Amino acid sequence: MKITSAVMATVLAFAAPVLAETATEGWNNTGGEQDEALGLTPDHENGIETYEVCSACHQLNGWGLPDGTFPQLAGQHVNVIIKQLADIRAQNRDNPTMYPFAKPSEIGGPQSIMDVAAYISKLPMNPENGVGPGDNLELGEKLYKDNCVRCHGESGEGSDEKFYPRIHGQHYNYLVRQFQWIRDGKRRNANPDMVKQIASFSDEDMDAVLDYVSRLKPHPEMIAEPGWVNPDFDW
Structure with missing residues (x-):
């Protein structure tokens, strides 16, 4: 039987609440390493040493890769990095590639989580992140302003206090993959508000809004000079 777009839309509409429940279970659990790390004072030198492990994938500059294999981490909010790292270590966020490198045996305990998060947050951001095709930016801007501004801010700056990530300056291909996983219930630590907000987004909507987001620029003081x-x- 051929599945039409109308049938698929109906299936997704009924499935959305189930997917949302699965995807958002434990969105921001308190306790454990997350809370412990948040209460610590960062050690810059240990942050450098710890980040050397991370740099194997995220690159020495913290800029990741434009193909979206690895995200840009540079400039990200401290609280966001702590949460995501703690979630991966607690297996509350599925990331089999990163998990072996994030274990305490590799980078240390909660102190190292704080140290590396603080270090990464101070790295200047990529001046040439990967962007989308640029063919539907008017729709993308409208979708962003109607659905995303409340949490991610006018320029994609997010909120450290509320654990909302910076999304400006992020690679388009990485944004697409994470959006798909959140929308489709694959990212278990996703914010339930976002799951509900984007449940009805089509692939065209997704591509347009993330193309627009990929072109949002951080404050100039946060961006590295070309060739940095x-x-x-x-060495």
Whole structure:
């Protein structure tokens, strides 16, 4: 039997509440390493040492890869990094590629979580992140302003206090993958508000809004000069 777009839309509409429940279970659980790390004072030198493990994938500058294999981490909010790292270690967020590198045996305990999060947050951001095709930006802007501004802000700056990530300057292909996983119930630590907000987004909507987001620029003071190399690893 051929499944039409109308039938698929109906199936997704009925499935959305189930997917949302699965995807949002434990969105921001308190306790454990997250709370412990949040209460610590960062050690810059240990942050550098800890980040060296992370740099194997996220690159020495913290800029990830434009193909979206690895996200840009540079400039991200401290609380967001702590939450995501703690969630991966607690297996509340599925990331089999990162998990072996994030274990305490590799990078240390809650102190190292705080140290590396604080270090990453101070790295200047990529001046040339990967962007989308640019063919539906008017729709993307409308969708962003109607659905995303309340949490992610006018320019994609997010909120450290509320654990909302910066999404400006992020690679388009990474944004697409995470949006798909959140919308389709694959990312278990997703914010339930976002799951509900984007449940009805079509693939066209998704591509348009994330193309627009990928072109949002952080404040100029947060962006590195072209050709910048992290001096902490410039051996």
